[in-house]
Amino acid sequence: MSALSPPLRPAAISAALVAWFRKSGRDYPWRRTCDPYAVLVSEVMLQQTQISTVLDRGYYARWLERFPDFETLASAREDEVLKAWEGLGYYRRARSLHRLAKVVKEKHGGVFPQDRDAILALPGIGPYTAGAVASFAFGLPEPLVDGNVARVLSRIHDDATPVDSTAGVKLLWERAGALVRSADDPRALNSALMELGQTYCTPAKPACDGCPVRLQCHATEPETLPVKRARQVITAVTEHVFFLRTRDGVLLEQETGKRRTGLWKLPALPAAHEGKPPPVLMRANYVITRYKVALWVHEAPARQSRWPDTHRVIAFAEIESTPMPAPYRRALSLLLNRGEFRLAG
């Protein structure tokens, strides 16, 4: 920030952002609705999935068609919910949405609450999602801060406080709050802040020349902001599973871990075979949270008289409707289409 920079005025920044957004904001289906359910679904889907995937591959439209409101979602079975989510990954989001729908139905009579504290008390709702639903659905002057907003605010304020530190987080929410409270259209302001981070104020090359808040922004070296404390370390792991096809179907294992409980996968290779595993049929890679996983699919180990209770032969006709994380679905599809394996059982 130059010593000659005028002080930042939230009202001037929010007015410039709202005016720009009204003229140039992108049109998305969730911006055409004030239905808290539709807004919430979009927010949850977009948490770890790109807009193009959610829109172009039809996930958002299909979900709303299948589960159009809290009532329908609350009444659905978990396997139906997980199946509809298949391909989006991070299944805890689907489970959380399902759980939330039940609470809205049971505690709020199917009507989403409008009070921020009541929204925050719902399962799986954090400050960002609460601010998003409160402002986008109800037009309330509630702030939201995501990665884009954090970058934009750090730059406008030319502030190198790490955005992932306690002090940095507090500052960001205060600044986002001051902006949204000074806006005559909280919904447009919050949308504009996020969209500015996706269009002009991008991570590597901010396009300051055409930016709608260039006259207010204090950033001198925007590429250096925001500052973060430490980078997350990606850990490489290898996952050994096996493929066993019987006359009736494929042996699968139901997950019991926290992240993917209830989903089905290719069974883990028993520990006894780790030293001398059966031949590898195929390999694939996928990334989940901070893990880069090399998935090795082996031939089935020697036939066992009894598999663990978590294992079951899923009939060929049921495989398609069985909820399964995408990496296993892809591997299974490849393996079944090869059709070159010896039948067991």
Ligand code: SF4
């Ligand atoms: S002027 Fe540049 S750094 Fe400032 S908000 Fe706009 S794009 Fe970001």
